[in-house]
Amino acid sequence: MNRDADLGIAEMQGAAALPRDNGELVFEAPWEGRAFGVAVTLVQQGVFDWHDFQIRLVAQIERVENTGGPYAYYERWLAALERVAVDKGLITARELDERTDRYASTG
Amino acid sequence: MSDDHNAGHPDHDAGPPPHDAGHHGKPEPYPALRARALESLLVDKGLISTDAVDALVQAYEQDIGPLNGAKVVARAWVDPAYKARLLEDGTQAIADLGFEGLEGSEIVVLENGPTVQNVVVCTLCSCYPWPVLGLPPSWYKSPAYRSRVVIEPRVVLREFGLELDDDVEVRVWDSTADVRYLVLPERPAGSDRLDEPALTELVTRDSMIGVARATLPEARS
Numbered sequence: 001m002n003r004d005a006d007l008g009i010a011e012m013q014g015a016a017a018l019p020r021d022n023g024e025l026v027f028e029a030p031w032e033g034r035a036f037g038v039a040v041t042l043v044q045q046g047v048f049d050w051h052d053f054q055i056r057l058v059a060q061i062e063r064v065e066n067t068g069g070p071y072a073y074y075e076r077w078l079a080a081l082e083r084v085a086v087d088k089g090l091i092t093a094r095e096l097d098e099r100t101d102r103y104a105s106t107g
Numbered sequence: 108m109s110d111d112h113n114a115g116h117p118d119h120d121a122g123p124p125p126h127d128a129g130h131h132g133k134p135e136p137y138p139a140l141r142a143r144a145l146e147s148l149l150v151d152k153g154l155i156s157t158d159a160v161d162a163l164v165q166a167y168e169q170d171i172g173p174l175n176g177a178k179v180v181a182r183a184w185v186d187p188a189y190k191a192r193l194l195e196d197g198t199q200a201i202a203d204l205g206f207e208g209l210e211g212s213e214i215v216v217l218e219n220g221p222t223v224q225n226v227v228v229c230t231l232c233s234c235y236p237w238p239v240l241g242l243p244p245s246w247y248k249s250p251a252y253r254s255r256v257v258i259e260p261r262v263v264l265r266e267f268g269l270e271l272d273d274d275v276e277v278r279v280w281d282s283t284a285d286v287r288y289l290v291l292p293e294r295p296a297g298s299d300r301l302d303e304p305a306l307t308e309l310v311t312r313d314s315m316i317g318v319a320r321a322t323l324p325e326a327r328s
Binding site: 065 | 139144145147233241245248249
């Protein structure tokens with residue numbers, strides 16, 4: 001469903017085109033948008049500073065570039081978000097692992 | 108907004124598995140599952156609301172994009188006083204048109220001219236003037252662009268289809284979390300009779316990053 005809507009939007013031209021349009025969707029998958037939105041919402045609400053997040057994002061990007069791993073920008077974003085959430089004591093790595101495993105097994 | 112319940116569905120993961128699976132000695136969970144788990148934990152703890160995240164994502168998908176920057180550029184082209192303010196204090200002049208930053212970072216506007224081509228990059232990650240351009244295109248985030256545009260900007264610009272005369276100076280600006288750059292492209296020759304809304308349509312995202320010119324529609328291939 002979402003995919004159809006996206007294709008329809010992507011095909012809109014001229015005045016009907018969305019302002020994001022320059023031939024490229026903002027997010028390639030819905031989870032990328034969620035990871036983006038969660039990070040920025042936390043900053044807006046003052047839970048942590050942008051710098052706290054950004055230095056971790058830089059570190060994550062640097063790490064994959066040094067190891068030649070797959071770049072996958074929003075995976076790096078998500079990893080940085082996890083780090084800052086754990087470092088600031090918002091969540092523990094363990095509860096995140098457990099919930100991810102639960103989602104993986106229940107779908 | 109009940110859509111978000113499928114937001115983390117892993118159906119896009121039908122492709123090959125991530126290459127770093129097993130990097131930590133155990134199978135890597137899908138990023139979609141992990142993003143959903145992270146969001147739901149933060150919601151459970153009362154740190155964010157799903158509605159707030161929905162609203163933010165929707166704003167970036169639908170409202171905040173290069174059109175904001177195009178309006179800034181078109182105003183500068185028709186209003187010399189505005190242009191002077193924009194070049195002196197970009198953050199404030201952009202806020203005057205209603206576009207404000209999310210992170211309190213400064214936006215500096217760089218004017219291109221017949222002998223100067225300003226180009227913007229973020230060598231460390233993906234810093235970008237969100238309020239006026241939305242989120243960056245994938246090439247802006249790519250390791251190739253981030254490293255090469257600094258080393259061989261003319262070659263990279265040529266690959267974007269931008270041929271520059273030898274007397275044009277290329278200035279590459281490296282964005283940071285504190286300072287983001289917006290390029291003010293040259294107003295295209297032959298656009299004298301266009302009004303501000305029509306001029307807005309000439310301003311592309313790429314021209315505001317500095318890897319293209321603003322052109323009349325008939326000049327585009």
